[in-house]
Amino acid sequence: MSNEKPVRTRFAPSPTGYLHVGGARTALFNYLYARAKKGSFILRIEDTDQARSDKKSRDQMIESMIWLGLDWDEGPEKGGAFGPYSQSERLDIYKEYAQKLIDEKKAYLCFCSNEELEAKKKQREAMGLPPVYDGKCRSLEEDEIEKKRQETPNHVIRFKMSKEEIIVQDKVQGVVKFDSSLIGDFIIVKSDGFPSYNYAVVVDDNLMQINHVIRGVGHLSNTPRQIAIYRAFNWEEPVWAHVSEIVGSDHKKLSKRHGATAITSFREMGFPPESFLNYMSLLGWSPPDGVEFMTKEKIISQFDIERCNKSPSMFDVFDLSIADGVELSDLNHFELEKYLFAKSKLNWLSNNHIRSLSEERYLKDMMPFVKESGQVPEEEIDGERLKNILLSLRVYLDYLMQIEKYIGDFFNKFDITEDALSWLKKEHALKLTESFLNLVKDNSDWKEENIMPIIKEAGSICEVKGKDLFMTIRAASTGKTTGLELPVYLALLGKERVLKRLENSIDAIRP
RNA sequence: GUCCCCUUCGUCUAGUGGUUAGGACUCGGGAUUUUCAUUCCCGCAACAGGGGUUCGACUCCCCUAGGGGACGCCA
Numbered sequence: 001m002s003n004e005k006p007v008r009t010r011f012a013p014s015p016t017g018y019l020h021v022g023g024a025r026t027a028l029f030n031y032l033y034a035r036a037k038k039g040s041f042i043l044r045i046e047d048t049d050q051a052r053s054d055k056k057s058r059d060q061m062i063e064s065m066i067w068l069g070l071d072w073d074e075g076p077e078k079g080g081a082f083g084p085y086s087q088s089e090r091l092d093i094y095k096e097y098a099q100k101l102i103d104e105k106k107a108y109l110c111f112c113s114n115e116e117l118e119a120k121k122k123q124r125e126a127m128g129l130p131p132v133y134d135g136k137c138r139s140l141e142e143d144e145i146e147k148k149r150q151e152t153p154n155h156v157i158r159f160k161m162s163k164e165e166i167i168v169q170d171k172v173q174g175v176v177k178f179d180s181s182l183i184g185d186f187i188i189v190k191s192d193g194f195p196s197y198n199y200a201v202v203v204d205d206n207l208m209q210i211n212h213v214i215r216g217v218g219h220l221s222n223t224p225r226q227i228a229i230y231r232a233f234n235w236e237e238p239v240w241a242h243v244s245e246i247v248g249s250d251h252k253k254l255s256k257r258h259g260a261t262a263i264t265s266f267r268e269m270g271f272p273p274e275s276f277l278n279y280m281s282l283l284g285w286s287p288p289d290g291v292e293f294m295t296k297e298k299i300i301s302q303f304d305i306e307r308c309n310k311s312p313s314m315f316d317v318f319d320l321s322i323a324d325g326v327e328l329s330d331l332n333h334f335e336l337e338k339y340l341f342a343k344s345k346l347n348w349l350s351n352n353h354i355r356s357l358s359e360e361r362y363l364k365d366m367m368p369f370v371k372e373s374g375q376v377p378e379e380e381i382d383g384e385r386l387k388n389i390l391l392s393l394r395v396y397l398d399y400l401m402q403i404e405k406y407i408g409d410f411f412n413k414f415d416i417t418e419d420a421l422s423w424l425k426k427e428h429a430l431k432l433t434e435s436f437l438n439l440v441k442d443n444s445d446w447k448e449e450n451i452m453p454i455i456k457e458a459g460s461i462c463e464v465k466g467k468d469l470f471m472t473i474r475a476a477s478t479g480k481t482t483g484l485e486l487p488v489y490l491a492l493l494g495k496e497r498v499l500k501r502l503e504n505s506i507d508a509i510r511p
Numbered sequence: 512g513u514c515c516c517c518u519u520c521g522u523c524u525a526g527u528g529g530u531u532a533g534g535a536c537u538c539g540g541g542a543u544u545u546u547c548a549u550u551c552c553c554g555c556a557a558c559a560g561g562g563g564u565u566c567g568a569c570u571c572c573c574c575u576a577g578g579g580g581a582c583g584c585c586a
Binding site: 046194285468 | 512513514515516517518519521522523524525533534535536537538544545546547548549577578579580581582583584585586
């Protein structure tokens, strides 16, 4: 087996909407497999549906792929030895091969009208027969074909399906048998001259030398059709791998109803791409060592299609029960955030990824969210203080957008929460706050290591210690009962800001 | 309707005839952190149901239920 061909996989989306979780996961598995086997990963755009395909979807999909880090070796724009990589630019190729099939009597022109077909289908169904094409145009004579061509402008090309049993050997599904007589002569070229999916996919995959087809199990029942075409051309079948589908929390296949499955939504909320990639890799696959937090490189090194499972996995990072009638896919990332499960595995993974990002990368990625929050004054945007604040806050974040919950506290925002107020209502609070205020005023070197002694000194002056001391000072100077380690927090806040807040708190304490 | 596929803790999953059915996220409890988060420890929690086969079934077979997919001039 030493001279095995290099692995070539592909992702072949149709540009009829944004890239969603299901598609992205398929892309990911193809990518991972290609990379794991040191092969190539190809991107092909399947835009043969003239009515539904559009450029905007195409561009958005490509953008999402790039964001996820699923870089392809050949594809549109990028090029490669087997282009073009958009089906709409390959029309001549499909025509050529279709003609070949016709010449070899493996395909034929069909002139049946939609109405006729529809009526027949109903009839067959009523009789309990499988709703397949009856083969009316299958054995038309040459002169009849010519005559019909004159009469009817539109025709399709159908593939002559044999009646044999077709066996699909699948890396994930195992051996699956299909009875071809239940399939019938399907259309390979539509009346607009465009190829149908089952035909185009085979021509392209063969010409592009794709030797591993990894896709959702929804395509399994298409596979016998495709195998039949491979055989008609005498082409070598690829290795098939039909992985489980991803479903929503209602156990139905992921669709627009489940909303917000667009990859862009997660980018907009500030999930690092590696965390989303990590999460998706765990849907239908698991690493042999069981450690789920992984870098892309680690995933690649452990990935194998054989470890993919057949049962559907649920994508449940949104709480649909509180969404009640709300169309999540209509929401912007700002509104969408409310429906996120606070404690999903995605969040956990993402928190871990954020914490292991390099400082530069973290800071750089964070800036748009800081700006968007509108809580940081212009002059501080590039400052050292902001940088230090962001770095200390890192441990709290599951996705970068969450910074807006914390960042304001370090600038002009100052509210005293109920909890904090109850500390300030304690007997010792006023005196302690005042004496702490005085000590802070006197301080001339405001930095982290000098703050603890000041807190303790205020405590000993007022004879307060332990929790009472720390929590009161925390409440008075931050307005909250939670947050960073107190000296760190106060150092980050800066002396002037602390003084001002202490004064505000004293006002709040006084009747 | 016909054909194909699926069903292990709430969720993601490990598991291929003999396991106290393992891990992760969540949840509960505890320790550390004079707060929160982090970290660590402990705990709750599952083989869809029913029949077989077998000395022995989560694992193999059949049936039922539930779910998904295909049967398109959608991909």
